[in-house]
Amino acid sequence: MRNSLDSVIKPGRYIGNEWNSIHKDHSSVDVKIALCFPDIYEVGMSHLGLKLLYSLLNQREDVACERVFAPWMDMERVMRDKSIPLSSLETHTHLNQFDIVGFSLQYEMSYTNVLNMLDLGGIPKESSLREGLPLVMGGGPCTLNPESIADFFDIFFIGEAEEAFLEIVDIFKGVRASQGKGEVSHREKEELLFHLAKVQGVYIPSFYNVGYEPCGKVKDITPRYGWLPEKIKKRTVLDLDNAHYPTKPVVPFIQIIHDRIGLEVMRGCPSKCRFCQATSIYSPRRERSMDKLLNLAKETFANTGYEELSLLSLSTGDYSNIMELISRLHETFKGKGVKISLPSLRASSIMKGLETILKFTKGGTITFAPEAGTERLREVINKRLKIEELLKVARLIYQAGRRNIKLYFMLGLPTEEYEDIDGIAELILNVSSMRKELDGKWGGVTVSVSSFIPKPHTPFQWARMETIDALTGKQEYLKTSIRKNRWVKMDFHEPRLSFLEGVFSRGDRRLSSVLKRGWEMGCRFDGWTEHFNFQLWQEAFKQTGLDPDFYALRERDIREVLPWSHIDCGVPDEFLKKEWVAVEANKPQHVLRRPASR
Numbered sequence: 056m057r058n059s060l061d062s063v064i065k066p067g068r069y070i071g072n073e074w075n076s077i078h079k080d081h082s083s084v085d086v087k088i089a090l091c092f093p094d095i096y097e098v099g100m101s102h103l104g105l106k107l108l109y110s111l112l113n114q115r116e117d118v119a120c121e122r123v124f125a126p127w128m129d130m131e132r133v134m135r136d137k138s139i140p141l142s143s144l145e146t147h148t149h150l151n152q153f154d155i156v157g158f159s160l161q162y163e164m165s166y167t168n169v170l171n172m173l174d175l176g177g178i179p180k181e182s183s184l185r186e187g188l189p190l191v192m193g194g195g196p197c198t199l200n201p202e203s204i205a206d207f208f209d210i211f212f213i214g215e216a217e218e219a220f221l222e223i224v225d226i227f228k229g230v231r232a233s234q235g236k237g238e239v240s241h242r243e244k245e246e247l248l249f250h251l252a253k254v255q256g257v258y259i260p261s262f263y264n265v266g267y268e269p270c271g272k273v274k275d276i277t278p279r280y281g282w283l284p285e286k287i288k289k290r291t292v293l294d295l296d297n298a299h300y301p302t303k304p305v306v307p308f309i310q311i312i313h314d315r316i317g318l319e320v321m322r323g324c325p326s327k328c329r330f331c332q333a334t335s336i337y338s339p340r341r342e343r344s345m346d347k348l349l350n351l352a353k354e355t356f357a358n359t360g361y362e363e364l365s366l367l368s369l370s371t372g373d374y375s376n377i378m379e380l381i382s383r384l385h386e387t388f389k390g391k392g393v394k395i396s397l398p399s400l401r402a403s404s405i406m407k408g409l410e411t412i413l414k415f416t417k418g419g420t421i422t423f424a425p426e427a428g429t430e431r432l433r434e435v436i437n438k439r440l441k442i443e444e445l446l447k448v449a450r451l452i453y454q455a456g457r458r459n460i461k462l463y464f465m466l467g468l469p470t471e472e473y474e475d476i477d478g479i480a481e482l483i484l485n486v487s488s489m490r491k492e493l494d495g496k497w498g499g500v501t502v503s504v505s506s507f508i509p510k511p512h513t514p515f516q517w518a519r520m521e522t523i524d525a526l527t528g529k530q531e532y533l534k535t536s537i538r539k540n541r542w543v544k545m546d547f548h549e550p551r552l553s554f555l556e557g558v559f560s561r562g563d564r565r566l567s568s569v570l571k572r573g574w575e576m577g578c579r580f581d582g583w584t585e586h587f588n589f590q591l592w593q594e595a596f597k598q599t600g601l602d603p604d605f606y607a608l609r610e611r612d613i614r615e616v617l618p619w620s621h622i623d624c625g626v627p628d629e630f631l632k633k634e635w636v637a638v639e640a641n642k643p644q645h646v647l648r649r650p651a652s653r
């Protein structure tokens with residue numbers, strides 16, 4: 056790979072040897088693990104989970120853990136032309152030489168990159184075709200329904216991996232020691248999987264049979280052996296304060312997406328927005344103590360020299376002592392040129408301490424996520440937001456000299472009507488006008504509009520998704536509504552991309568054949584709009600005889616066996632059903648029509 060760097064863009068993606076990277080002699084360890092991120096280096100290196108596992112696993116003397124990222128298209132061409140296998144950044148070991156190859160599954164639209172990386176790494180894609188090692192393992196949010204990609208994995212891990220990964224390594228090491236050296240036979244691999252299946256959170260897809268009704272719905276999901284659990288329980292790290300945190304992360308040579316310290320202050324979220332899968336994934340809510348956070352921040356700064364520190368969680372404004380934390384961090388880093396930044400906030404959670412936030416988080420844009428344009432729809436999705444509070448906060452932000460506010464919205468939510476889209480336009484203009492009251496100028500607003508995608512393990516998991524045409528129409532309608540305001544910048548997610556994400560996120564095992572066909576036809580980096588090719592996907596569905604509408608557009612009956620019914624993420628089914636029934640009961644009975652003109 057190294058000899059080909061002069062012919063690709065951003066060679067820094069492939070050279071390794073960065074500050075704090077760890078290189079071990081493979082002959083002195085028992086288990087070699089490749090942590091694979093199915094996207095480019097700049098995206099993968101911004102991910103806290105990858106840094107965490109890299110540092111945690113490398114703390115063990117018996118483990119060598121190395122990083123592998125998806126090569127960009129130019130590098131893939133070179134690798135295929137010159138038959139260069141995909142290898143790790145640390146020791147340039149070929150992917151198929153590792154014992155465990157673990158993929159971080161963050162986004163359904165990176166699934167074809169998983170197949171591509173296996174292929175480039177010399178590993179057969181289907182688990183049924185693989186003999187011996189490496190074990191191919193998947194973890195991350197997508198494993199809440201891993202069925203669409205199940206054919207390609209030996210193991211999935213559901214939940215937070217800090218404790219369980221160490222157990223997996225111990226079992227792997229113990230079983231392998233008892234099996235003796237040399238190639239791992241089919242029987243020995245089965246023996247390994249048998250032992251690993253006993254770890255809470257581990258799901259071995261080949262140990263479960265899926266039956267289908269003649270109409271295509273899942274009929275049943277049954278364990279192949281009596282001792283296997285019917286439901287695989289998500290794993291959670293309860294003591295966050297003592298959980299591992301990577302204070303010596305690898306510092307890249309090149310600019311990455313989030314080039315800063317990501318200090319995780321909390322897991323989980325006190326809110327229960329009905330569309331939100333993250334709140335199910337990371338429940339229950341747990342915080343790190345302030346003293347712990349200050350120490351972690353100081354240590355990480357000393358080890359990296361980063362100039363920005365971002366307070367990470369699903370809803371950082373809800374951290375119990377957020378204002379005190381920000382002031383103390385500010386005090387700690389005073390004069391050291393470290394900027395403190397915050398992700399999306401709830402307006403009500405920062406009302407009292409806004410002054411502190413504006414004083415100590417210099418420069419950056421403050422982000423809010425109202426998601427829907429009217430009180431009615433926000434109630435349907437259970438998004439608690441008081442518009443008066445949002446406007447008050449917006450006014451104070453502009454008053455403090457900030458030029459821009461960022462807002463997130465979704466189109467296509469269940470029960471949405473055109474009045475709700477009018478409400479989005481109105482809300483944006485109201486926020487912008489908060490500056491007008493101060494100095495006569497419109498305030499800057501950056502708006503990101505995504506499409507609602509029903510996700511597993513949420514109260515909306517039974518909902519139908521809007522068609523591509525309907526979503527496109529709604530985007531056009533909203534654009535027209537605020538076209539005249541040049542202070543508003545809008546960014547819309549591509550509806551066809553959202554549609555496919557909707558297909559794979561609620562898919563069953565049969566979709567593995569579509570993924571493989573899509574990959575064979577050249578689909579890669581599907582989450583990147585410039586590489587997304589919807590026609591190829593349509594063709595892949597046609598050739599495999601599966602209908603994407605069946606997965607995305609169909610409202611599920613509440614009694615239906617869902618493809619992810621055997622995954623228990625800790626949120627009771629009864630709660631999800633009650634929530635969905637409440638939404639259904641308030642559904643408008645008329646057909647929604649777009650107003651004739653605006």
Ligand code: SF4
Pocket residue numbers: 324325326327328331332333334369370
């Ligand atoms: S506030 Fe954000 S993270 Fe929390 S439930 Fe709502 S959408 Fe999810």
